[in-house]
Amino acid sequence: MLHNSPSLLPTFVSLSSAVPKQAFDQNTLWDSVFDDWYADIPDARDIGTVTRVRKRHMAWDPARELGGRTRGIGERMKDFVGIVDEVAGEAVENLLQTMHPTDVGSIVMASSTGYYGPTPDYFLAKRFGFKSNIRRTFIGHMGCFAAFNVIKTAIDSVTTRPNEYTVGVCAEFSSLHFRPDPSREQAIVHNLFGDAVGAFTLAMREPGHGPQILATHTHQSYDTSDMMTLSVLDDGVRMTLSPYVPFVIASLINQFIDDLCASASVDPANIKHWAIHPGGPKIVDMVAQRLNISEHQLASTWHVLSEYGNCASATVLLVLEHLIANDKPQPGELGVMLAFGPGLTLEGALLRF
Amino acid sequence: MTTSVQSHVLTQVADLCRTILEKNAVEIEPGMSLTRDLGFDSMQLMQFFAGIETRYPAVILEDWFIAHASGARDTVGSVADYIAGAFHQQIAAE
Secondary structure, three states: OOOOOOOOEEEEEEEEEEOOOOEEEHHHHHHHHHHHHOOOOOOOOHHHHHOOOOEEEOOOOHHHHOOOOOOOHHHHHHHHHHHHHHHHHHHHHHHHHHOOHHHEEEEEEEEOOOOOOOOHHHHHHHHOOOOOOOEEEEEEOOOOOHHHHHHHHHHHHHHHOOOOEEEEEEEEEHHHHOOOOOOHHHHHHHOOEOEEEEEEEEEEEOOOOOOEEEEEEEEEOOOOOOOEEEEEEOOEEEEEEOOOHHHHHHHHHHHHHHHHHHOOOOOHHHEEEEEEOOOOHHHHHHHHHHHOOOOHHHHHHHHHHHHHOEOHHHHHHHHHHHHHHHHOOOOOOEEEEEEEEOOOEEEEEEEEO | OOOHHHHHHHHHHHHHHHHHHOOOOOOOOOOOEOOOOOOOOHHHHHHHHHHHHHHOOOOOOHHHHHHHOHHHOOEHHHHHHHHHHHHHHHHHHO
16 A cells, blocks of 8 residues: 555546647558658558557658658757657646646656756746746656656655645657668557657545555566667667567566555456556557456557557556546546556556546 | 477477468478567467467466567477477376
């Protein structure tokens, strides 16, 4: 259990998201650039369908910004500075409709797609009038599960200082790292990832003010470190993704859920809502099969994959936001957030709505 | 030393690979990686695991792929060795 009080718990009092303005469907991307990049890969265009991604928002239009060439990491990071301020700024501005900026004690931010200093959280704090003594943390390069690093840091902040709000932000712009690398693996990556910002406000609250976090859990699989990697190259961040990833996650997921639920004395059979990071369709399929999750319960997960793609650390926050709006969980119902990433690492949180 | 069980299993695993690849004439060597050399994606891996489960219901491949999935160690021969080893353990236990 996270807190001795049975009712006052870290609570998502608000959630918000924002995306770059330009969006592309898969056919447009194939027609404009991917057909050239992957001309030598048999049945390459099928990859665009297999990922179950219909549309993505992207800071960079790969046809216009790259075409047949690549670009250096410096140019990519320069454009990150502008887009993160614009899109993360929109997401944080939405959060501030329900609180005053001076009530925010901490801001925690994650990204695996952009780096500069002062880190973007500094500029967000300045722009929105947060106190000059605000506690800032920037979490870099953890990958798709980094929302949980943000959430757990936020939990530590609000449990230590229960009168303050903590703002959490996950900002990912994978399109800034697209490269014309003609391999099947990179074709899958480039047909899966999109850009988005997910943000939340966490505070200590009684039931009825938003999803309360009953427990969190982490599992590192120490034998699988090269199944998913994020390498910084001279021309961008290159992601690798082994086809074994869904199988490893599936082999670990039941024990993971048992451990997550046991820490809050909850029977896994009572979980009604699932916000799963759609790392890829096979991951979702296999996790759902192992945990007996219905297609209806996966609606928000599939929706986000289809309409936004895999937006790395922001994705699970987008799924939770959509799930709350779409499924309208009833007070007291239980839910689980899950994400997976390099390590392989599994992260989860148990929620009570 | 290659036992007759290992040899038989290796033949069956190679045949399964050919079926998944839909290439009956392709040469399948024991040292070939399922993903790097044969190019299996996650859908084809699923077919492969299902095929192994059908042929050897008592064999669970989870330990194998966690140990062998990295660094192109997921060879046809390593799967055959793992299955044959599981057979030997089963016989010894009986």
